[in-house]
Amino acid sequence: MGRIYLSPPDVGPLERDALLAAFDSNWITPLGPEVDAFERELAALCGAESAAALSSGTAALHLALVMNGIGPGDEVVVSDLTFVAPANAVRYVGADLRFVDAERETWNMDPDLLADLLERREAAGERLPAAVIVVDLYGQCAQLDRIAALCERHGVLLVEDAAEALGATWQGRSAGAWAELGAFSFNGNKIMTTGGGGALVGSADDMARARSLAAQARRPVLHYEHEEVGFNYRLSNLLAGLGRGQLARLGDLVARRHAVNARYREALAEVEGVSFMPWDPRGDVNGWLTVVLLDDALGVAPLDVCRALDERDIEARPAWKPMHLQPVFAGVPVEGGAVAEDLFRRGLCLPSGSVMTDADVDRVVGALLDALSVSRAAGGARG
Numbered sequence: 160m161g162r163i164y165l166s167p168p169d170v171g172p173l174e175r176d177a178l179l180a181a182f183d184s185n186w187i188t189p190l191g192p193e194v195d196a197f198e199r200e201l202a203a204l205c206g207a208e209s210a211a212a213l214s215s216g217t218a219a220l221h222l223a224l225v226m227n228g229i230g231p232g233d234e235v236v237v238s239d240l241t242f243v244a245p246a247n248a249v250r251y252v253g254a255d256l257r258f259v260d261a262e263r264e265t266w267n268m269d270p271d272l273l274a275d276l277l278e279r280r281e282a283a284g285e286r287l288p289a290a291v292i293v294v295d296l297y298g299q300c301a302q303l304d305r306i307a308a309l310c311e312r313h314g315v316l317l318v319e320d321a322a323e324a325l326g327a328t329w330q331g332r333s334a335g336a337w338a339e340l341g342a343f344s345f346n347g348n349k350i351m352t353t354g355g356g357g358a359l360v361g362s363a364d365d366m367a368r369a370r371s372l373a374a375q376a377r378r379p380v381l382h383y384e385h386e387e388v389g390f391n392y393r394l395s396n397l398l399a400g401l402g403r404g405q406l407a408r409l410g411d412l413v414a415r416r417h418a419v420n421a422r423y424r425e426a427l428a429e430v431e432g433v434s435f436m437p438w439d440p441r442g443d444v445n446g447w448l449t450v451v452l453l454d455d456a457l458g459v460a461p462l463d464v465c466r467a468l469d470e471r472d473i474e475a476r477p478a479w480k481p482m483h484l485q486p487v488f489a490g491v492p493v494e495g496g497a498v499a500e501d502l503f504r505r506g507l508c509l510p511s512g513s514v515m516t517d518a519d520v521d522r523v524v525g526a527l528l529d530a531l532s533v534s535r536a537a538g539g540a541r542g
């Protein structure tokens with residue numbers, strides 16, 4: 160029995176052929192026909208006008224801020240419950256951070272708290288944020304209709320961090336396509352991978368600019384001429400080939416993650432004290448991770464379960480630690496914060512990879528039930 164990972168890559172003969180085709184074409188560079196095709200296919204898939212293939216999701220978020228001239232003296236509002244990348248991107252450009260708590264319906268940025276903040280500022284005649292970065296957590300979109308409307312009403316740039324949500328939708332519109340700029344990640348643990356990579360999606364003009372900035376902002380002349388500072392952020396042509404193979408299978412990858420989730424739900428339906436991350440019916444999730452909440456009454460914390468599962472060669476993780484609790488962001492203001500803290504304290508991410516067999520899911524369920532009942536027994540003995 161091998162180790163069961165949280166969210167391992169799912170690549171096969173199709174991706175191997177696509178990668179080797181790119182290799183054999185001799186375009187082993189960050190430019191080439193595979194990159195162009197990958198960008199077209201990705202844009203079409205998520206209903207965006209255009210896409211720019213980049214070296215990571217973090218690079219995409221960084222570029223989104225740079226492209227809009229955001230820097231020192233600006234404030235950027237970021238979801239509190241998230242992986243650290245969007246907050247780091249704000250720090251890269253030297254802007255001020257402010258976090259907004261999660262809500263219970265989607266676990267994403269609370270639109271009411273964002274509305275309060277923007278209205279408070281406007282009423283007081285104070286500076287508005289330069290941008291909002293809203294994260295689509297664990298493959299589920301935020302309440303993007305409300306958040307986009309708020310940003311539009313107040314004239315604030317919206318960036319959608321859809322790194323975890325490729326293939327998800329909200330009110331029928333794709334993740335990544337709700338904001339002026341959307342970011343994706345193709346890191347090895349995401350729903351699809353290029354080994355490492357990312358993309359920005361948006362208007363054709365913005366993507367032309369993103370591609371230029373990602374290639375050292377070199378002017379289109381023969382001699383090397385630069386009018387602004389650029390970055391080395393392009394995706395290599397080889398990896399774009401791999402990405403095309405994965406994109407072609409995205410529907411299957413999403414379907415398998417849903418099947419894994421459904422099997423967990425069925426197996427744990429009767430287990431008291433274990434509930435699932437809500438999936439809001441206004442959207443379709445991509446099923447990236449299956450996340451459960453453990454009731455306090457169980458007397459066991461997610462970290463204890465992770466350790467117990469690790470002993471059975473199963474990788475599980477607690478939910479993201481909120482940004483306002485991170486030492487690196489000490490002192491950064493936060494709107495609310497109690498919901499994110501609660502989800503962190505009780506949230507447990509279960510292995511969810513599309514490579515998992517039904518038997519793998521059953522093995523995780525068995526180990527989880529053991530971890531919960533062992534702790535219950537120990538608690539009973541103590542009491």
Ligand SMILES: *Cc1c(COP(=O)(O)O)cnc(C)c1O
Pocket residue numbers: 214215216217218241242244245294320322323343344345346356357
């Ligand atoms: C993975 C992730 C990123 C960063 O993507 P990389 O490609 O690893 O740089 C950004 N935001 C969120 C929410 C993520 O989960």
